[in-house]
Amino acid sequence: MAYVAVTGGREAIKEAEKLLKYYRCHAEGLPIEVGQIMQQMRLAVDKIMGEGSLYDPLLAALALKQAEGDAIEASFLVRAFRSTLPRTMYSLPIDTTGMEIIRRVSATFKEIPGGQYLGPTRDYTKRLLNMELLEESDEHIRDFMDTFMTECIEHSECDELQEVPSFPRVIDLLRSEGLIAGVCSVEPERHEHDEVDDITRTAMSFPASRAVRLQSMARGETGALLAFAYSSARGYGDVHPTIGELRVGDVPVMIPHPLHAGEEICIGRVRVSEAEIVVREDGGDEGRNSGTDKEPAKFGIGYGLCFGHNEDKVIGMGILDRSMKSHGAATPAEDEEFVLYHIDGIESSGFISHFKLPHYVDFQAELQRIRSIHERDREAEPKREEVKQ
Amino acid sequence: MSAYNYAFLDENTKKEIRRKTLKAIAIPGYQVPFGSREMPIARGWGTGGLQVTLSVIGKQDILKVIDQGNDDSVNACNLRDLISSTSEVATTTDTLEATIIQTRHRIPEEKMQAHQILVFQVPMPEVLRTVEPSEQETRRMHGERDYSRLWVQLYEDIVQHGEIRISYDYPVLVNGHYICDPSPIPRFDVPKLHQAETLFLFGAGREKRIYAIPPHTDVVPLQFEDYPFTVESYDQGCEKCGCTTSYLEESFDRVDGARHYYCSDTSFCGKKQVEQGELVQMGANWHG
Structure with a gap:
């Protein structure tokens, strides 16, 4: 057979x-x-x-x-x-100024309240393959850990480091000067029943609320966010981003107490990365600001936050948060439908991989059409010749 | 599978999908957005149909799953295993025995009846996507029944190519109101949707839409008076069962490379072959 x-x-x-x-x-x-x-x-x-x-x-x-x-x-x-886990409740908003920071840098100011902390980063390492890792042993690791921990203890005994500083937001410095444009980069928030939009329960609709945008990007595929943000900063867009602040650290997740109104319970801690991107806006941009008069030049803020330590992702997210518009997009990264519909890795890989499925029926239908058009053309050909003669 | 809820999805989700499905039935051809869940099969592989099936199925149901008309295609097997193991239903390959049939890109050859439901897996629910990429805009176009660009596209096809080039996903006017995408079924299957006995449900998981064509609904493929809609036709019949009225697939012999035509509905073809030797109950032709 x-x-x-x-x-x-x-x-x-x-x-x-x-x-x-x-x-x-x-x-x-x-x-x-x-x-x-x-x-x-x-x-x-x-x-x-x-x-x-x-x-x-x-x-x-x-x-x-x-x-x-x-x-x-x-x-x-x-x-x-x-998908198999029930959604029982929403956490309270997290205040990330209380983050236990492992890394915090700013590209806007050299000195910032609370200070900058390089933390665990490869940014300034030479990207040379470390051949020693081929032979890494328990002993190597133990030796390193002993020395490192001793150093840490010595450092922590210095008086000046005794107190953990607090980390106010860098962009608040600009905001206090009145240099930050309102957050109305998108349509007014639509909070029906005082609930935040939830993309896992309702299909996205457009224009998208900021909650929908940020949720979609927070679970978007890193590579896709990176590519779209890059396109916007490189040439297909008008966003010239400066990183106001990039933080990585742990934050507590709080929920309202189920019985005692007004009380909160901590249900655990999550590590997150957070970026605030500062973008210059020279005013009068009708796509963003609803005011009738031309607005004075200000800085706009793009925001990114995701689970875990993923700096490329939150920076890309921050850039796209600022670049996306609901109307009048001139470039791909400005078009919120284009960005939000194509950044989900599970959806894009699923759809692209589905082309591996059999398409025998569809292709047969295609063949019939192509052959039919061919035949028509062949029949028409001699007639055209006759006309010419 | 006992760690999971009956029919995989939690009860609240199934309730939501059933409510959206009822809305879809009440407004034939209208795409109802729903909170599509991630399923344990990939997006684009039938998650929309799967969610619809799982939300309407009960233990008394008899399930058939086909992919491109074939019960034994790998994806059909995979989906059938998942549905039957999570919802504890019997399965069949016989169109007449099934109460729910989930399908990708085909309507079975044997006419389905009033007690049966056909669930389509839909990759691209938006019939206007070929002429307008923006969802915001296509929703407006449906709202105003602004279908002019679709008509112009069909017209331009005729001008440039002498015929309408659409082979599958052929646009249909449902109940004289919305134009909708009947999923990538070939033209051959489109007339089966018109004034049928059966409920047709369409699920698009990745695009998060459900729509429906209820029984006894007018379903008319877009056409011009002087360029009427036509379906695929063949010069020959199936080389296995001899049927000359079924949709055929072309394939090539793996050894000598010779071209052959066989029914795409493998269950129908199998029954036809048996029929020639013994008594087997065949369903009616859709068009009487």
């Missing part, structure tokens, strides 16, 4: 799954432990939690193991798991 490619589907799926496991396991050596991924693949785990839209480092690490390191596949596994 012809065309066995699509028959025996059930068996084919089972065997394909076995092969997948074979490719993951066939090499010699110990199985990689989920705990190791969680601890040593920190940034990959953070990316999965952000794009998978579920804060659970263990499950994100498990997903990475199961997906053999494919970030989009791992986020997809997490996202699908997330």
Whole structure:
């Protein structure tokens, strides 16, 4: 019988799954432990939690193991798991000035209240492959940790570092001077029943509220956000961003007490990255400001926040938050439908991969049309010749 | 699967989808937005149809899943396994036995009845997307029934190519009001939607839309008086069952490369072949 490619589907799926496991396991050596991924693949785990839209480092690490390191596949596994969890309530807004910071930099001012902290960053390292890691042993790690911890203890005994400073927002310096434009970069917020829009429960509609924009970007795919933001800063757009502030750290998540009104309960801590992008706006831009008179030149703020440590993502998000408009977009990154409909990694990879599915029926229909048009053209050809003669 | 709720989705989600589905039935051809959930199969692989099926299915149902007319296609198997294991229903490949059929890009050859539901997987629910990329704008166009650009597109096809080039996703006017996308079924299947006995539900997961064509509804493909709508036709019949009235797929022999034509509805074709040897109950033709 012809065309066995699509028959025996059930068996084919089972065997394909076995092969997948074979490719993951066939090499010699110990199985990689989920705990190791969680601890040593920190940034990959953070990316999965952000794009998978579920804060659970263990499950994100498990997903990475199961997906053999494919970030989009791992986020997809997490996202699908997330669908099975009921949504019982919303947390209270998080005040990130209370963040326990591991890193904080500003590109607008050299000195800022609370100070700048480089923290764990590769920004100023030379990108040379470290061949020593090929041979890294327990002993190396122990030696390093002992020395490092001793240094830390010595530092912490210095008097001047005893107190943890607070970290007021850098952009508040500009705001106090009246240099920050209102946040009305989008349509007025539509808070029906005093509830925030929720993209996991309601399909997006346009013009999108700022909540919808930020939620979509917070779980958007890092690469997509990066590409769109880059296009806007490089040439297809008018955003010239300066990073007012970039922070990475831990924040508590609070919920209203279910019984005692007015009380709050902390249900845990999450690590987040946060960026505030300062963009110059020379006023009179009708797309942004609803005022009738031409506004004076001011700075606009673009905001980005996502789960985990992912700096490219929040900076890109901040740029796009500022670049997107509901009407009159002149470039792709300004068009909110273009950006918001195409940044979700689970949706884009799902749709692109679906082209692997059989399209025998559709293609047959295409063939019929193309052949029919061909035939018509062939029949018409001699007639045209006659006309010419 | 016992760790998950009956039919995978939680009850609130199923309730929401059923309410949106009822709204869709009440306004034939209108795309109702819904809070589409991520499913354990990829976006674009039938998550919309899957959510609709899971929200309407009950233990007494008998399920059939086809992909491009084929019960045994890998994606159909995958979806059938997921639905039947989470919702504890019996499955079948026989169109007549099924109470719910989930399909991708085909309507079965055998005519479906009033007690049956056909659930379509829809990749692109917006029929106007080819002429207008913006969702904000297409919603306005539907609201005002501003379909002029679609008509112009059809007209230009005729002027430039002598015929309307649309092969699947052929636009249809539903109940004399909204124009909608019948999903990527071939033209061949479009007339089956007109004044049918069966409820047709359309789910687009990635695009987060549900729409419906209720039974006994007028469904008219867009056409001009002098350029009437036509369907695919063949010079020959199926080489397996001999049927000359079914939709055929062209394929090539893996050894000698010869071209063959077979029914795309594999269950129908199988029954036809059996019919030639023994007694088997065949469903009616859709067009009487």
